[in-house]
Amino acid sequence: MPPQTLRVLYSAFRMAMxxxxxxxxxxxxxxxxxxxFTFVALTLFKEASGSFxxxxxxxGGMMGMWGNTLYASGFAIDFERWQGTLEExxxxxxxxxxxxSGRSVSxxxxxxxxxxxxxxxxxxxxxxxxxxANPILFALSxxxxxxxxxxxxxxxxxSFVLTRSAQVLTxxxxxxxxxxSGSMFPIALLPFWVHPAAYILGPTWxxxxxxxxxxxQYASQSFWAGTDVNVAIALNLAMTLLITLAYVAIAAFLFKxxxxxSRREGTLVQA
Amino acid sequence: MLExxxxxxxxxxxxxxxxxxxxxxxxxxxxxxxxxxxxxIAVKDVSFEVDYGELFGLVGPNGAGKTTTIKMLTTMxxxxxxxxxxxxxxxxxxxxxxxxxIGIVLGGERGLYxxxxxxxxxxxxxxxxxxxxxxxxxxxxxxxxxMGLWERARDRVETYSKGMKQRLHLARGLINDPxxxxxxxxxxxxxxxxxxxTRSMIRDLVRKGKTILxxxxxxxxxxxxxxxxxxxxxGEIVALDTPSGLKKYVMDTSVVEIEGFGITDKEVAKxxxxxxVLAVSADLSxxxxxxxxxxxxxxxIISEVQEILKNSRIYDLKTKEPTLEDAYLRLVEGSxx
Numbered sequence: 001m002p003p004q005t006l007r008v009l010y011s012a013f014r015m016a017m018x019x020x021x022x023x024x025x026x027x028x029x030x031x032x033x034x035x036x037f038t039f040v041a042l043t044l045f046k047e048a049s050g051s052f053x054x055x056x057x058x059x060g061g062m063m064g065m066w067g068n069t070l071y072a073s074g075f076a077i078d079f080e081r082w083q084g085t086l087e088e089x090x091x092x093x094x095x096x097x098x099x100x101s102g103r104s105v106s107x108x109x110x111x112x113x114x115x116x117x118x119x120x121x122x123x124x125x126x127x128x129x130x131x132x133a134n135p136i137l138f139a140l141s142x143x144x145x146x147x148x149x150x151x152x153x154x155x156x157x158x159s160f161v162l163t164r165s166a167q168v169l170t171x172x173x174x175x176x177x178x179x180x181s182g183s184m185f186p187i188a189l190l191p192f193w194v195h196p197a198a199y200i201l202g203p204t205w206x207x208x209x210x211x212x213x214x215x216x217q218y219a220s221q222s223f224w225a226g227t228d229v230n231v232a233i234a235l236n237l238a239m240t241l242l243i244t245l246a247y248v249a250i251a252a253f254l255f256k257x258x259x260x261x262s263r264r265e266g267t268l269v270q271a
Numbered sequence: 272m273l274e275x276x277x278x279x280x281x282x283x284x285x286x287x288x289x290x291x292x293x294x295x296x297x298x299x300x301x302x303x304x305x306x307x308x309x310x311x312i313a314v315k316d317v318s319f320e321v322d323y324g325e326l327f328g329l330v331g332p333n334g335a336g337k338t339t340t341i342k343m344l345t346t347m348x349x350x351x352x353x354x355x356x357x358x359x360x361x362x363x364x365x366x367x368x369x370x371x372x373i374g375i376v377l378g379g380e381r382g383l384y385x386x387x388x389x390x391x392x393x394x395x396x397x398x399x400x401x402x403x404x405x406x407x408x409x410x411x412x413x414x415x416x417x418m419g420l421w422e423r424a425r426d427r428v429e430t431y432s433k434g435m436k437q438r439l440h441l442a443r444g445l446i447n448d449p450x451x452x453x454x455x456x457x458x459x460x461x462x463x464x465x466x467x468x469t470r471s472m473i474r475d476l477v478r479k480g481k482t483i484l485x486x487x488x489x490x491x492x493x494x495x496x497x498x499x500x501x502x503x504x505x506g507e508i509v510a511l512d513t514p515s516g517l518k519k520y521v522m523d524t525s526v527v528e529i530e531g532f533g534i535t536d537k538e539v540a541k542x543x544x545x546x547x548v549l550a551v552s553a554d555l556s557x558x559x560x561x562x563x564x565x566x567x568x569x570x571x572i573i574s575e576v577q578e579i580l581k582n583s584r585i586y587d588l589k590t591k592e593p594t595l596e597d598a599y600l601r602l603v604e605g606s607x608x
Binding site: 007084087089265268 | 294295297298336342345347348349367370376377381382383385387391394395396398400401404427443464486515524
């Protein structure tokens with residue numbers, strides 16, 4: 001990656017971080033909501049056997065990460081509009097996709113703090129056994145899932161260049177993607193016709209890798225049941241990476257298209 | 272001392288800006304079941320050239336097409352037809368090159384990250400403009416010192432006054448040491464003293480060799496700053512000349528200026544109906560209202576003025592030589608063809 005692209009990514013990442021810290025009230029709904037969700041799930045099913053606790057904990061974390069990224073990636077464009085900086089940012093010679101990518105990774109990283117908080121609450125308050133079987137693969141799975149979620153957020157962000165009504169799209173898709181990706185329960189429980197949608201979501205494979213790295217007992221419910229756990233994790237990570245790269249390619253194409261369209265129709269500011 | 276590039280060397284063109292027959296048409300669609308499409312011509316056949324080191328003014332009333340023209344020249348909008356080159360680069364083909372070389376300052380209080388400091392704002396835009404890391408922080412400091420903001424550089428921008436924000440806008444527009452700067456109504460909404468400071472900074476930039484395209488609807492500002500002025504009305508350039516050249520448009524007239532109270536829009540409309548009246552401008556918003564009437568009849572029209580304003584209070588009534596603002600008024604009202 002060219003050094004200038006890395007600088008733009010870092011600078012956008014840093015600017016998003018500065019805004020998060022400057023305005024902490026943003027964090028509250030994104031931290032509290034998944035925490036409450038996990039709390040309720042664990043309280044309702046604390047007597048349930050099997051890996052429900054694991055699903056609830058990791059599901060709550062994923063919810064925080066996805067919710068943050070989807071909301072904030074889309075909001076990144078609207079945020080610039082509200083500040084009146086969208087034109088200034090677009091007028092700069094840097095690629096808008098790189099600017100929003102930096103912000104998107106920053107937002108997903110903030111979402112990750114939810115997962116850490118939820119893991120701690122689950123372990124300390126609910127005494128859910130969360131011994132991570134393979135910490136290195138767990139960390140790698142988290143990073144790739146984070147990037148995959150960010151890349152998916154980028155695709156949605158492109159729609160915000162055209163119209164601020166895209167908020168409806170992100171609001172409407174937050175929960176379906178959360179459910180389809182198998183964050184809370186195995187996708188095997190979902191109707192068969194939903195499965196293809198699950199397979200084209202990078203986070204679906206990332207979550208499978210996270211669960212396998214956390215608990216080998218989960219192997220029987222994995223996509224790769226019957227395969228060696230480490231091989232299954234590697235396969236999941238490869239799928240996550242592949243789909244993430246496809247998302248980035250789609251986002252790059254969409255950003256170019258929508259930017260040209262907005263420059264032709266003059267919708268950059270008033271959309 | 273601010274060390275911006277003072278040598279404005281032409282890249283591949285002898286003109287900093289060449290606009291040829293620029294047009295911009297917007298199609299506005301309304302309704303859901305019954306969709307109606309309206310065609311709005313924002314800019315119509317605009318052509319002009321700007322020399323290197325020139326401060327060129329584009330003036331006109333709100334909605335005349337000034338900002339649309341600037342946006343086409345800065346690659347923010349794609350022209351419907353026509354061509355333009357900026358510093359020798361085509362605005363439709365060499366988008367990145369154009370963006371690297373120019374600075375844009377849009378007026379108003381928005382356009383800055385108010386929750387972070389001035390330093391963070393400038394560093395961010397320096398990175399987006401690819402300012403080398405080795406000179407970035409030095410330039411940020413120099414710009415903030417030049418704008419008189421260094422003492423407050425680490426404070427959040429939301430704590431700045433309007434004037435400080437405007438100076439920060441200017442600093443942001445200079446972060447890439449541009450050869451050409453587009454200033455879109457840089458003094459709009461500023462109080463007179465701050466506007467004066469801003470104009471002084473604009474003059475300093477020209478002295479440093481920068482080329483500037485300035486839009487404004489304040490004629491005195493254009494008169495004070497610009498070497499040449501294009502007057503735009505309804506998306507078309509209706510006059511392009513030096514300030515003294517534009518004043519010649521109204522050499523055959525006098526201006527009757529009335530200061531009064533209680534003057535109504537209806538009375539102003541009556542003046543416009545008089546055949547010898549070429550243009551009327553009225554500022555009726557303040558307690559002390561000012562009405563300016565352009566006419567070749569000069570003081571001969573005073574009795575008619577007194578008759579129309581018989582129900583209003585007149586504090587002062589005088590006949591004056593026309594100014595550039597009067598020429599502008601006649602041009603935008605359409606009485607000069």
